[in-house]
Amino acid sequence: MYYTNEAHTIDTDQNACRHEIELKERTAMETALITEYRAGVVECLHSGHIAVVDDTGALAAWAGDPSHLAFTRSSAKPLQLIPSIMAGVHTHYGLTEQELAVMVSSHRGEPEHQAVLAALMMKLGVEEERLVCAPSYPLDRRSRDQLLLNGAGMRRLYHNCSGKHLGMLASCSLQQFPMEGYEDPSHPLQQQVLNSMASMSGLTVEQISVGIDGCGLPVFALPLQSLAAAYVKLACPDLISDPGMKAAVQVITSAMTRHPYMVGGRNRLDTLLMEDDNIIAKGGFKGIFCFGLKKERLGIVLKVLDGSEEEWAWITESILEQLGSGSRPMLEKLRQTYTRKLLNDGGQQVGHVETVFTLQR
Template identity: 55%
Template sequence: MESVLVKEYRAGIMECAHHGHISIVNDQGEVTGSAGDPHFVTFTRSAAKPLQAICAIRGGIVSHYGLSEKEIAIMTASHMAEQEHVEVLESIMKKTGLSEAELVCAPSYPLNEESKEDVLRHDGSKRRLYHNCSGKHLGVLAYCKMKGYPLEGYAEPGHPVQKEIIETVSLMCGIKAEQIDLGTDGCGFPVFALPLSAMAAAYVKLACPDLINDEAVREAVQIITRAMNRYPEMVGGSGRIDSLILQDTNIVAKGGFKGVYCFGLKQERLGIAFKVLDGSEEEWGWIVESILEQIGYSNQTLIQQLKESFSHDILNDAGKKVGHADTVFQLQTVQP
């Protein structure tokens, strides 16, 4: 049964209640904490991007194309097409010889409002490069080109690169590939239906790659997560929680559309995954803040930054406080 995670109040009256599930997994893959159902099955959405990047990095695209750490980081991103994002994406295309037309993700406007307004003031054209998943697509296409895989159909489940990806996701999550149900993500890629506990288990391994027996995968994870921590602005963008908490080098984190969020803690050797059932993302900052406080996380500076960046005050269109939000869940200790 789901747990109430967040309640929102206006004029002292509860207006909204956001239900969901939280799963906390240790470095043995055991659930040690939860709210709601720690094994609730949902789609990974973009929280899978660091996992989807592993095949290309393991395969050697970094040295083959001379990629920078910023270029690696944006392959895990749900970027906002801010100017620096676009510059890095264009650099990848130049190094790899890929064209924007080869991307299957839809032409889009930037998610960043300032960047979108700048586009509209100029030519007003949507671009596939502006799509928040374009870095992931370029990374996979670059790998296909290097391996001699066909570029056409690279997003289809039966394509060789997608078969490699699902095997890697299987390895990281500890679930057999044939047991992972697939859907289609917004960008056209296969998306994985997994228990939250399996997502959390994968994020333990992202945070603690010594848990990965496969040496090539382990080295790829180290390259990917180092890039994410060194260039957190590439992973999200202005005002995004990913870019804030990745500044803490003890954390590996990535959110996905429709309310799914995952992060791993290196020193604590924990993976955490949660799902807001109504698909909302506005509550992520509050939920992460509460989880960190409840487990006694030592970086109080980060917790304070979360409080300041994701205020519990509810404001109206003119910026006046008209209500507040409270996180109301209590993590339950689970005996492995």
């Protein structure tokens, strides 16, 4: 018994050393993306990685390490809906495009979102208590404050992932899968999702690491380049060989681009980008943001390593400029909405932001 414990200790120490070496190697490959200045002094430096993939699946441009392993978080939501659409959820329940868009959303719980979600829940016949996402208040401050003024409590429906959960429960009902435990990675619906993730990203299921997301559902870790490959297919469904999957992606992305407000909300980057029908976009928690360009046939993923999303718009604007993509109106809208001036609480400019990366080809 003593020798077994000693061996285990040695193995543990070796694993720790190996992980430390891997972390140092990965950190060495990161690149500075954004620098924030206050009074001419660097106050913050945000580093990370970028991967740009073309319609052949090849790496077209990058910054840092395009093979960096990252969790998809909510950027996977359009991919997670594919099996449910392939099963016919949208036709069986007569779903509107707004209802489909909220199923892939990280909504802010604004009144428009609340109305669509309530109608969707009633149409699906799903009890709110079945959702495994935790009761919460809306992420949108105005909406939350109004609910508090009215004396309303937290609800699962206000959780920013509630649309995804409603869609999965509806799919379970339609496919006669158990609704209990729908969040378990071994559940048949989650296995369908994992297979869709693998197919869209060009990986095998064994190459995808599975964890648990903040809302309780499975979340996937894969190389940025592979996630970008999936976003090329979202932007260009003609690249998908499976007819059922191709049709499902067309349904999902059409709903997203026709109703971008449902996907995010007021002043959200993915919503703003999809006001241009050339772009399909979805952000995720902890600094990951993905978008696909239809005309250019490119998939782009960026990861801010400190987990911040405040820098997404500046990085995205620079990526579009460096690639020679993005319409002039869209670039101008990005500049106006996400100013590079840093303002204090009184609106006084106290600093500025600079993008400091150059895409490699």
